[in-house]
Amino acid sequence: MTTHIHIVKVHHLTLSFPTRKDPNPKPILNDVDFGIRDGEILGLIGNSGCGKTMTSLAIAGLLPESASITSGSIKFAGKDLLAMDPKSRRAMLGKDIGMIFQEPSTALDPLMTCGKQLEEVLTAHKDSTKTPEERRKAIIEMLETVGFTNAEEILDRYPHQLSGGQRQRVLIAGAALLKPRLLICDEPTSSLDTVTTVSILALLKDLCHKLHMTILFISHDLSAVRGFCDRVMVMKDGKIIDKDTTSDILSHPKNAYTAELLTNARLDTRLLGLEPATVDYTRSPVLTAKNITAGYGDSLFARGKNRKTDNTILHDVSLEVFPNEILGLIGSSGSGKTTLIRSLLGLLPHSGKVNIRSSSVGAIFQDPVSCLNPAHTIKWHMEEALRASGKTDNSVPRKERKAKSLAKIISVLEECGLGEQHLLRHPKELSGGQRQRVAIAMCLIQEPSLIIADEPFSSLDASSSAELLKLMTDINRERSTAFLLITHNIHIVRQICPRVIVMDSGRICEEGNTTDVLTNPKSECTSSLLDAEREIHGI
Amino acid sequence: MSSQKTQSKRSPEASAFYIAGLILLGIVVVAFVISLFWTPYAPDATDAASKFLPPSLEHPFGTDNFGRDVLSRVMSASKYTIFISAAGVAIALILGTVSGIPAGYYGGFTDRGIMLLGNSIMCFPGILLALVAVAVFGASVTNVIWALGLVFAPTFARVCRLGTMEIKELDYITHARVMGVKPVRIMTFHIFPNLVSQLLPATVIGLANMTLFESGMSYLGLGVQPPDASFGKMLSDAQAYFRVAPWLVIFPAMMLIFYILGLYFISEGMRVSLTKGGK
Numbered sequence: 177m178t179t180h181i182h183i184v185k186v187h188h189l190t191l192s193f194p195t196r197k198d199p200n201p202k203p204i205l206n207d208v209d210f211g212i213r214d215g216e217i218l219g220l221i222g223n224s225g226c227g228k229t230m231t232s233l234a235i236a237g238l239l240p241e242s243a244s245i246t247s248g249s250i251k252f253a254g255k256d257l258l259a260m261d262p263k264s265r266r267a268m269l270g271k272d273i274g275m276i277f278q279e280p281s282t283a284l285d286p287l288m289t290c291g292k293q294l295e296e297v298l299t300a301h302k303d304s305t306k307t308p309e310e311r312r313k314a315i316i317e318m319l320e321t322v323g324f325t326n327a328e329e330i331l332d333r334y335p336h337q338l339s340g341g342q343r344q345r346v347l348i349a350g351a352a353l354l355k356p357r358l359l360i361c362d363e364p365t366s367s368l369d370t371v372t373t374v375s376i377l378a379l380l381k382d383l384c385h386k387l388h389m390t391i392l393f394i395s396h397d398l399s400a401v402r403g404f405c406d407r408v409m410v411m412k413d414g415k416i417i418d419k420d421t422t423s424d425i426l427s428h429p430k431n432a433y434t435a436e437l438l439t440n441a442r443l444d445t446r447l448l449g450l451e452p453a454t455v456d457y458t459r460s461p462v463l464t465a466k467n468i469t470a471g472y473g474d475s476l477f478a479r480g481k482n483r484k485t486d487n488t489i490l491h492d493v494s495l496e497v498f499p500n501e502i503l504g505l506i507g508s509s510g511s512g513k514t515t516l517i518r519s520l521l522g523l524l525p526h527s528g529k530v531n532i533r534s535s536s537v538g539a540i541f542q543d544p545v546s547c548l549n550p551a552h553t554i555k556w557h558m559e560e561a562l563r564a565s566g567k568t569d570n571s572v573p574r575k576e577r578k579a580k581s582l583a584k585i586i587s588v589l590e591e592c593g594l595g596e597q598h599l600l601r602h603p604k605e606l607s608g609g610q611r612q613r614v615a616i617a618m619c620l621i622q623e624p625s626l627i628i629a630d631e632p633f634s635s636l637d638a639s640s641s642a643e644l645l646k647l648m649t650d651i652n653r654e655r656s657t658a659f660l661l662i663t664h665n666i667h668i669v670r671q672i673c674p675r676v677i678v679m680d681s682g683r684i685c686e687e688g689n690t691t692d693v694l695t696n697p698k699s700e701c702t703s704s705l706l707d708a709e710r711e712i713h714g715i
Numbered sequence: 716m717s718s719q720k721t722q723s724k725r726s727p728e729a730s731a732f733y734i735a736g737l738i739l740l741g742i743v744v745v746a747f748v749i750s751l752f753w754t755p756y757a758p759d760a761t762d763a764a765s766k767f768l769p770p771s772l773e774h775p776f777g778t779d780n781f782g783r784d785v786l787s788r789v790m791s792a793s794k795y796t797i798f799i800s801a802a803g804v805a806i807a808l809i810l811g812t813v814s815g816i817p818a819g820y821y822g823g824f825t826d827r828g829i830m831l832l833g834n835s836i837m838c839f840p841g842i843l844l845a846l847v848a849v850a851v852f853g854a855s856v857t858n859v860i861w862a863l864g865l866v867f868a869p870t871f872a873r874v875c876r877l878g879t880m881e882i883k884e885l886d887y888i889t890h891a892r893v894m895g896v897k898p899v900r901i902m903t904f905h906i907f908p909n910l911v912s913q914l915l916p917a918t919v920i921g922l923a924n925m926t927l928f929e930s931g932m933s934y935l936g937l938g939v940q941p942p943d944a945s946f947g948k949m950l951s952d953a954q955a956y957f958r959v960a961p962w963l964v965i966f967p968a969m970m971l972i973f974y975i976l977g978l979y980f981i982s983e984g985m986r987v988s989l990t991k992g993g994k
Contacts, residue, residue, distance in 0.1 A: 521893050523889060523893070536895065537893065538894075539889075539890060539893045540890075541886040541889065542886075546886040546887060547886045547890060548887050549887045549891075549909065550909065551908035551909045551911075560891070560894075560896065560904070560905075561894055563896075564891070564894040564896045565894070565895070566895075615890065618890070622894060
């Protein structure tokens with residue numbers, strides 16, 4: 177085969193989703209034109225909905241049925257992909273083009289062992305030369321390449337027995353097994369914590385050199401792109417508006433939009449105007465938790481076998497949140513952060529004492545997709561929150577009460593950057609950032625003194641996170657609401673949290689003033705988190 | 716109806732199923748609606764002079780062994796078929812949701828208790844159970860409806876329980892719990908509306924299956940009692956005269972097939988549009 181300088185050449189690609197009502201809609205991809213050089217790592221960044229994923233799906237040939245390519249061509253190693261028949265295109269998938277997706281928890285079949293799933297990659301491509309033993313050997317070799325020291329054991333494990341990072345490694349192994357020339361990574365690290373992210377990125381880079389692969393790396397996380405990609409393209413509204421080498425883009429952005437993305441990603445307090453309230457630590461705390469121990473019960477199977485396993489996840493955790501405070505809670509995945517807040521919210525049985533000063537605690541969660549009920553409108557959500565808070569006055573007539581609550585709903589929505597026009601919308605008509613705002617508005621209408629936020633930023637792009645962060649600090653300042661912020665983004669904690677708690681394997685390993693903790697870490701887990709962060713941000 | 720609003724999103728495959736289903740079902744429903752006000756002859760008026768008349772202009776579907784007009788009888792039979800299946804499904808649906816949602820929501824002993832009850836109903840052949848119930852309590856339309864409703868309730872309970880177990884883990888339910896919404900309200904206003912898309916196809920299939928059960932019971936003489944007409948009863952009466960008067964079998968059977976096939980097509984259309992087009 178002749179070598180091409182560009183392994184993939186996308187030539188003036190325009191793509192849209194025509195419907196019967198609207199045969200000529202606004203294109204999702206508009207005149208996209210770029211090439212991926214052989215052996216390079218090309219980053220593709222942009223906010224959600226800008227067409228990054230569609231670009232990658234078009235290259236892989238996995239576009240949804242309703243998409244139609246109106247003009248342009250995609251060439252892979254000189255062959256026109258759009259002119260090929262579906263069968264030979266499918267044969268290319270996996271063999272020439274590999275793909276890794278965002279969510280490692282759902283990308284593996286829960287009923288198949290990892291070994292079986294990896295073997296399927298090989299058998300699907302009818303490599304008749306190989307016997308089962310040879311296939312097994314190849315899989316073990318690949319698992320070792322992706323950093324498993326106990327490859328033989330991993331083969332017989334089921335996906336739920338692996339951590340998120342391990343699963344992502346298995347997926348990478350599966351994608352690399354057939355040694356594809358192009359590997360498309362669609363947000364492979366956005367659901368992983370910082371420590372795992374660093375190791376996965378290092379692995380991908382390593383594989384790229386070892387197997388001579390080309391990588392198209394899609395991300396909304398600018399910090400992941402730094403130090404990993406050779407070149408970066410910036411996408412906005414279906415157009416590529418900027419492309420350059422990584423260092424040029426990230427240090428001297430020429431395009432105004434790229435600069436804005438960078439500012440948002442940096443989450444600079446001064447530029448964004450974030451002003452968290454000052455905290456008075458002499459006042460009595462809004463939330464006191466003492467000696468919380470929690471875990472999951474034994475399964476019926478384990479109970480039947482009379483085997484006592486230690487399922488305790490939290491060991492003797494105590495913490496206090498003061499009024500007006502934004503308390504940061506950091507720690508790697510699996511350190512028990514989520515179990516802790518579930519215990520605090522009373523959703524999990526636990527031992528120990530939780531004292532909350534006010535009647536209501538608000539909570540916002542990680543996933544903007546499932547945080548709102550798809551069957552109801554935003555207005556219903558807000559009314560439900562108001563009703564549940566029990567703050568409606570039953571003495572006034574119904575009509576008056578309705579008008580009053582509507583006015584209150586609108587004022588809270590406006591405070592959260594939404595408006596009256598959103599009242600009758602359904603959650604699916606809102607973006608991820610807007611849905612998180614509705615979730616916050618639902619908390620606010622209950623007037624809680626504390627809002628617990630579990631990784632609210634991790635599935636939002638840089639601009640939406642910056643806006644959400646601004647909203648949170650505004651609420652904190654104006655309504656003097658305390659926040660307990662759980663995140664794996666240390667950068668955010670450094671910017672807005674006066675105090676921070678570090679958790680590791682179910683225990684609080686460090687606690688104190690943010691600057692002190694993050695500049696002079698006393699425990700090992702804090703320093704490992706900081707190291708990972710430093711590596712990823714290239715500081 | 717909301718079908719107009721969603722027209723643009725529907726795939727052509729689903730539309731074909733819907734149209735075919737609605738046409739077939741429409742024939743039976745139109746016959747039913749007209750029968751409420753008017754039938755060509757009284758459905759149980761005998762006429763000794765006109766026994767076994769083949770289809771003609773006066774009697775489009777012919778006449779039976781008592782000289783009764785088959786068209787009139789078919790029209791009035793559709794009344795019972797539609798009424799029994801609708802009422803039976805309504806009972807099954809109410810019992811199923813009321814037991815299935817708490818079972819899925821609370822889990823543990825509530826779940827085991829409710830499901831034990833449901834499963835013990837399900838491990839008997841449904842038609843046998845319904846027949847026994849009707850044989851014990853007496854053959855009447857009300858008893859048939861209650862028997863069928865009870866037999867079908869566990870199916871709906873299972874659909875509800877599974878859907879609830881999935882939905883209750885989602886953040887918006889956790890959010891509602893954190894906000895302090897009471898469990899009954901969570902189940903009725905937060906979970907139930909999200910189950911509708913799963914319950915709808917199950918309801919349509921339930922209607923079709925219940926019609927089959929009802930016809931089978933009437934055929935065996937334990938359903939609708941003479942002189943009232945029902946498709947199953949008409950078929951069992953007609954089998955003795957099948958050679959001399961085939962129209963006695965053909966027309967009621969055709970109506971029964973239209974009704975059931977129509978319902979199956981609609982549920983198939985729902986399945987296609989929910990899995991593919993609906994996204």
